[in-house]
Amino acid sequence: MGALKEGTRVMGKGTSDAINLSKLDWMTTRVDAALGWARKFSIFQYPFVTACCGMEYMATACSHYDVDRFGAGFPRFSPRQADVLFVVGTISHKLAPILKRVYEQMMEPKWVVAFGVCTCTGGFYDNYATVMGIDTIVPVDVYIPGCPPRPENVLDGLMKLQEKIQHGIKATLPQHAFGRPTEFQQPHRAEEHL
Amino acid sequence: MATEPLPFAETVRDRFPQWVIGAHCYRGDETMILKREGLLEVCRFLRDDPGMAFECLMDLTCVDYLHFGSSLGSAPLMKTPSPLPYFMRPKPTTETWGRMVGEDHRFEVVYHFYSLSRNHRLRLKVPLTEAEATVDSVTGLWQSANWFEREVWDMFGIRFRGHPNLKRILMYEPFDGYPLRKDYPVNRRQPLVGPVN
Amino acid sequence: MSIQAELLHAKRDSTLITHHSSLATEKRHMFLNVGPSHPAMHGIVQIITELDGERVVSAEVEIGYLHRGFEKMCETGPYNNAMPYADRLNYVSPLINNFGFCLAVERLLGIEATERCQYIRVIMSEISRITDHLTCIGASAMELGAFTVFLYMIKAREWLWELVEAVTGARLTISYGRVGGVKADLPEGFAERTKKILEEVRKVLIECDQLLTRNRIFIDRMQGTGVIAPKEAISFGITGPFLRACGVNYDVRKAQPYFVYDRMRFDVPTAEHGDNYGRYLVRMEEMEQSMRIVEQALATIPQGPIVVDAEGRVMPAAMMVDLAKAGATRDFKTVQTVPDPTLEGATKRLHTVINAPEKRAVLPPKEDTYGNIEGLMHHFKLVMIGHGIRPPPGEVYAAVEGANGELGFYVVSDGSDRPYRVRVRPPCFTIMGALSHMLVGDMLADMVPTFGSVNMIGGELDR
Numbered sequence: 001m002g003a004l005k006e007g008t009r010v011m012g013k014g015t016s017d018a019i020n021l022s023k024l025d026w027m028t029t030r031v032d033a034a035l036g037w038a039r040k041f042s043i044f045q046y047p048f049v050t051a052c053c054g055m056e057y058m059a060t061a062c063s064h065y066d067v068d069r070f071g072a073g074f075p076r077f078s079p080r081q082a083d084v085l086f087v088v089g090t091i092s093h094k095l096a097p098i099l100k101r102v103y104e105q106m107m108e109p110k111w112v113v114a115f116g117v118c119t120c121t122g123g124f125y126d127n128y129a130t131v132m133g134i135d136t137i138v139p140v141d142v143y144i145p146g147c148p149p150r151p152e153n154v155l156d157g158l159m160k161l162q163e164k165i166q167h168g169i170k171a172t173l174p175q176h177a178f179g180r181p182t183e184f185q186q187p188h189r190a191e192e193h194l
Numbered sequence: 195m196a197t198e199p200l201p202f203a204e205t206v207r208d209r210f211p212q213w214v215i216g217a218h219c220y221r222g223d224e225t226m227i228l229k230r231e232g233l234l235e236v237c238r239f240l241r242d243d244p245g246m247a248f249e250c251l252m253d254l255t256c257v258d259y260l261h262f263g264s265s266l267g268s269a270p271l272m273k274t275p276s277p278l279p280y281f282m283r284p285k286p287t288t289e290t291w292g293r294m295v296g297e298d299h300r301f302e303v304v305y306h307f308y309s310l311s312r313n314h315r316l317r318l319k320v321p322l323t324e325a326e327a328t329v330d331s332v333t334g335l336w337q338s339a340n341w342f343e344r345e346v347w348d349m350f351g352i353r354f355r356g357h358p359n360l361k362r363i364l365m366y367e368p369f370d371g372y373p374l375r376k377d378y379p380v381n382r383r384q385p386l387v388g389p390v391n
Numbered sequence: 392m393s394i395q396a397e398l399l400h401a402k403r404d405s406t407l408i409t410h411h412s413s414l415a416t417e418k419r420h421m422f423l424n425v426g427p428s429h430p431a432m433h434g435i436v437q438i439i440t441e442l443d444g445e446r447v448v449s450a451e452v453e454i455g456y457l458h459r460g461f462e463k464m465c466e467t468g469p470y471n472n473a474m475p476y477a478d479r480l481n482y483v484s485p486l487i488n489n490f491g492f493c494l495a496v497e498r499l500l501g502i503e504a505t506e507r508c509q510y511i512r513v514i515m516s517e518i519s520r521i522t523d524h525l526t527c528i529g530a531s532a533m534e535l536g537a538f539t540v541f542l543y544m545i546k547a548r549e550w551l552w553e554l555v556e557a558v559t560g561a562r563l564t565i566s567y568g569r570v571g572g573v574k575a576d577l578p579e580g581f582a583e584r585t586k587k588i589l590e591e592v593r594k595v596l597i598e599c600d601q602l603l604t605r606n607r608i609f610i611d612r613m614q615g616t617g618v619i620a621p622k623e624a625i626s627f628g629i630t631g632p633f634l635r636a637c638g639v640n641y642d643v644r645k646a647q648p649y650f651v652y653d654r655m656r657f658d659v660p661t662a663e664h665g666d667n668y669g670r671y672l673v674r675m676e677e678m679e680q681s682m683r684i685v686e687q688a689l690a691t692i693p694q695g696p697i698v699v700d701a702e703g704r705v706m707p708a709a710m711m712v713d714l715a716k717a718g719a720t721r722d723f724k725t726v727q728t729v730p731d732p733t734l735e736g737a738t739k740r741l742h743t744v745i746n747a748p749e750k751r752a753v754l755p756p757k758e759d760t761y762g763n764i765e766g767l768m769h770h771f772k773l774v775m776i777g778h779g780i781r782p783p784p785g786e787v788y789a790a791v792e793g794a795n796g797e798l799g800f801y802v803v804s805d806g807s808d809r810p811y812r813v814r815v816r817p818p819c820f821t822i823m824g825a826l827s828h829m830l831v832g833d834m835l836a837d838m839v840p841t842f843g844s845v846n847m848i849g850g851e852l853d854r
Contacts, residue, residue: 048428050435050457051850052482055526055563059552062545077430092853094366095435095456096387098427124475127380127460128373129365136388148563221498221787249625253788253799253816262805263784304801306788306816310625310639313646317788338628341824349462364455364853373463380463 036166039083039109043072043158043165046082048102051089053116056148065151070158079105084161085138090118091131103138109170111141113161115154120145141170200224202246202316210236215321225317233320234330240307240316241335248307248316251332254342256350257302260376300324301352305332322352331357349374420448425838427456433530434849436823438830438838445834450827457849465813469779470496470570473813478564480815481851483526484519484794486512486555488851489568492813494649495789495800496570499782502749508572509650510692511745514585515567516650516791517681517688518555521592522548523794523846524674524681531671531843532603535612540599547595550588557581560733570780571753572746575736582689589682596678604672613668617829617841620665627828628821631796632673633845637665643792654691655684670844708734708757715761723762730757752780779808795819795846817851 049057061067061075068074076082079102091099103112114134117123120143122132134140141164144157203217203226213232218225228236240248299321307316320329331354332339343354344363351372354360362369366386371378383390426437437453461480465473477492478485490512497504504512529544552562557578559565567574603609619629621637634641642659644652660676662669708730714720728738736745739756746753754773759766772778782804790799796818803812822845830838 049433051459052479052564054433055482058526058530058545059549059562062549063542064546064549075430090457090459092456092458093383093385094458095427096385098456100387102428125459125464127463128378128382128384129458129460131385131388132383150562220785221501223786223788225786250630251628252790252797253801253814255801255814255816257803257812262811263807304814306799306801308797310641315647315788336628337623337626338821338824341820362455364458366455373460380460380467 032168033166036168040162040165041071043070043084043161044074044076044082045072045084045086046077046079046102046106047075047086047088048099049086049088050091050095051116051118053089053118053148056146056151056154057086057088057115060151060154065155067155067158070155070162072158079103080107082106083110085110085112086115087112087119087134087138088115090116090123090125091134091137092129093131094129096131096137099134100137109165109168111161111165111170112138113142113144113157114140115144115157116149117145117147119143123147139170202226202314205245206236206239209239223315223317225319227319227321230320230322230329234332234335236318237305237332237335240318246316247309247311249310250308251305251336251338251342252308252315253304253306254332254339254346255304256346256352256374257304258300258350258374258376259302260300298323301327301350303329303346303352327351328353328355330355333357348372351375418443423835427453430534433534433843434847434852436842436847436849436852438826438842440830440835440838442835445836447830447833447835447838450830450838452823452827454823455853457853459850459854461815461854462813465810467809469808470782470810471780473810474566474568475564477568477815478566479850480817480854481523481793481795481798481848482563483848484516484523485563485565486515486519486559486567487791487793487798488815489566490516490650491789491791491793491798491800492802493568493570494791495787495802496780496782496810497747497752498789499785499787499802499804500570500749500752500780502571502747502752504572504650504747505744506651507576507693508745508747510688511573511577512568513650513652513655514577514685514688514692515555515558517684518551520681520794521678522551522555524678525551527794527843527846528599528671528674531840532599532609534839534843535609537603537606537609540602543595543599547592550591554581554585554588557584558736569746569753571749575734576741576745578736585685585689589685593679593682596675600675604675610668612837613666613671613840613844615664615666615668616833616837617667617844618665619825619829623828624665624825627825629796629825630821631793631818632670632677633796633822635659636662636669636673638663643790643797647790649789649791651688652684655687657681657684657687667840667844708738711758712761720762723758726758726762728758776808781806781808790816793818793851795822795848795851798851815851815854817854819845819847819852823847823852 047057059065061073083106085103085106087099114120118125118130119134122130126132131137142157142161144153146153200217200219202224203214206226207214210232213229213236214226215229216227240246301322301324303320303322305318307318322329329352331343333343333356340358341363343357344360346352347354347360348362348364349372365373368386369384421442423440423442424437425440427435435456439451439453440447441449461476464476473492474489477488480488525544525548529541533541555565556562558581559567559574619637621639624634624637625639630641638661640659640661645659657680660673660680662673706726706728708728711726711728715723727740730738739758742756750769755766755769760770773780784804784806786801786803788799788801790797797816798818799816801814801816802810805811826845829841833841
């Protein structure tokens with residue numbers, strides 16, 4: 001009964017303060033709350049798996065840490081059928097156009113989870129080949145840092161995503177992604193301060 | 195120079211004295227340095243000769259010696275380096291490794307061979323200058339060279355004459371430059387989509 | 392003229408084709424693009440296949456989608472900084488990569504790790520090899536539809552990861568190797584725990600064997616597909632279980648032993664036909680052999696810490712650091728510290744056991760760093776910028792047996808504290824080079840088991 005959030009009223013024969021499930025006839029709730037509840041417990045994920053985080057993704061999906069408990073256990077390998085894009089692992093510049101295309105092929109409502117620190121900020125691969133954070137390409141809803149994140153972290157992120165789905169909050173591309181200088185940036189080397 | 199015997203280098207030097215520039219054995223790895231014109235001939239000999247029998251080309255790579263020994267390639271050395279404490283003085287050793295060839299070449303293409311039947315290894319190095327960064331392809335002798343040479347082309351810009359399909363393998367075609375060269379800055383990004391972050 | 396003659400005429404003159412489109416018998420091949428984001432391609436690779444119906448006529452393999460600049464990043468920091476990057480090469484068996492790199496740099500320095508350290512490295516390498524094979528077979532079984540086998544194998548892998556976590560502190564990306572030694576010694580009770588877990592893993596393997604090995608569907612899909620002849624495999628530079636499945640008995644652990652593999656008794660399985668089924672059998676048997684090596688190593692590992700006279704006090708490490716900073720370092724030579732559980736195994740009394748006696752490469756124990764001036768100087772000389780591990784100028788190629796084949800590290804040093812060039816010879820690079828060759832002639836659906844048995848690990852392939 002904890003799944004039904006605010007705006008839900010339950011009515012039935014002999015309703016009192018205590019809710020008696022066996023006596024329920026019908027219940028009312030708001031449409032978006034019900035939709036949110038239905039959506040968050042049936043997540044069809046598109047696992048865009050590239051690198052080491054994929055191993056922890058596999059571990060989360062399997063028996064020990066079972067993501068199927070959350071209704072997110074069945075991956076859909078077509079963007080047309082998926083609603084959550086799990087970007088798992090480093091995205092290189094060669095792969096970036098394909099990520100963008102897959103994101104654009106998905107239908108609304110859709111959410112994006114940046115799994116692993118390489119997708120959040122680029123990780124420690126500050127070099128010519130890596131995208132420093134996929135939020136420069138696609139809007140990200142939940143960032144799960146870790147290299148790779150432990151399955152408990154992943155489940156925490158998944159639960160945060162479920163909250164977002166419940167309330168229908170969407171992400172937008174962060175404004176700081178645009179207007180950056182076009183020159184490449186030198187890393188801040190410690191020996192310059194010697 | 196090391197006093198260890200160099201059996202492979204001796205054999206090849208006897209056979210092709212005009213191509214072998216030098217040879218050494220450092221840390222147990224026998225290494226031969228060849229002129230680039232003689233590469234195909236010597237490689238064919240290495241593969242087909244029953245005494246050598248190097249059926250396997252284990253690795254093919256390149257080293258860019260542009261910043262070798264200078265502080266540009268590494269952390270800046272201190273102006274007057276402080277002496278090492280007594281417990282960190284290096285032990286004396288008879289093994290030396292000098293860059294055998296003159297320092298006018300920038301690249302060295304390195305081949306690692308292994309013989310399955312005889313269980314021995316050999317390293318071959320071919321020095322190249324920047325102006326003439328071209329060498330013969332050994333794809334006809336070992337098929338593993340196909341992708342290895344593509345990678346060296348992609349990362350260093352060394353052309354391989356006679357390669358069936360010399361195009362980029364790890365980077366994307368619009369990428370400009372050769373990333374593993376020492377003069378390519380490590381984080382110069384050339385994104386296809388998105389900002390230069 | 393007759394219809395056939397007209398059609399023949401039409402083929403030569405293409406403008407006439409449109410009139411006979413309803414009778415067109417012209418056949419063309421279809422181009423199908425598999426990947427890069429594809430469920431059956433575990434790892435990102437793009438295979439552009441030309442299909443004649445269901446048969447693959449030609450395949451072009453496009454890689455590089457996970458290129459992360461490992462070789463360039465290694466040049467930007469000191470030698471030990473390359474450990475985290477090396478972990479992420481073959482991320483299902485990260486310990487083997489760590490130790491391979493350490494072996495190369497140690498050869499460059501001319502030092503050798505201590506005996507107990509080598510035993511530890513062998514044990515952890517073999518556990519890593521088992522996790523790699525479990526992932527490979529599990530994932531390829533899942534792609535063929537045997538989802539249960541995947542779940543069972545990942546369950547076994549979780550137990551092994553718990554073991555790895557007990558030793559190194561992390562499940563997957565462990566950064567455990569150091570030049571000259573390892574980060575910490577094995578924890579207490581490791582041997583008993585490992586024995587129990589290996590028994591459980593054996594049970595899981597027997598179950599999976601019963602599910603797969605004589606399964607009609609599995610055999611139909613795996614036998615006879617993805618065949619490669621031994622001569623071709625050698626020419627392509629293939630090594631590891633792939634080559635052994637073609638019948639060629641080459642294992643770096645036997646041919647050119649490193650660490651203490653020459654003292655271990657184990658067999659190297661080979662198969663006959665060079666098809667996917669043979670590779671599956673070779674990997675299953677290799678897991679058993681790896682477990683055998685681990686058990687032997689645990690039985691014969693030289694004894695633990697050298698007993699230092701511990702008549703001094705025992706104090707928590709944090710207190711020791713605080714006292715040292717305040718200058719109260721009297722009696723620190725005999726104190727025995729109790730570190731935080733995450734730093735266990737790295738205290739002074741274990742230091743000489745797991746690290747080579749090489750002061751130019753190995754950091755001093757923290758009790759010395761905070762306790763006396765020699766330790767502090769030693770630490771400074773190894774950590775500060777401009778100092779550090781400085782192997783003499785030279786180059787070395789060190790090969791270890793990775794889970795996919797010969798994993799070689801070619802390290803060039805110019806005498807400074809950073810490697811001048813680090814090249815990793817990836818075993819699955821050569822196998823992927825041969826993939827297009829293996830796919831031609833098979834059906835489209837055979838691409839799945841063939842690619843699964845390649846065990847392509849993106850981090851290693853693209854670096």
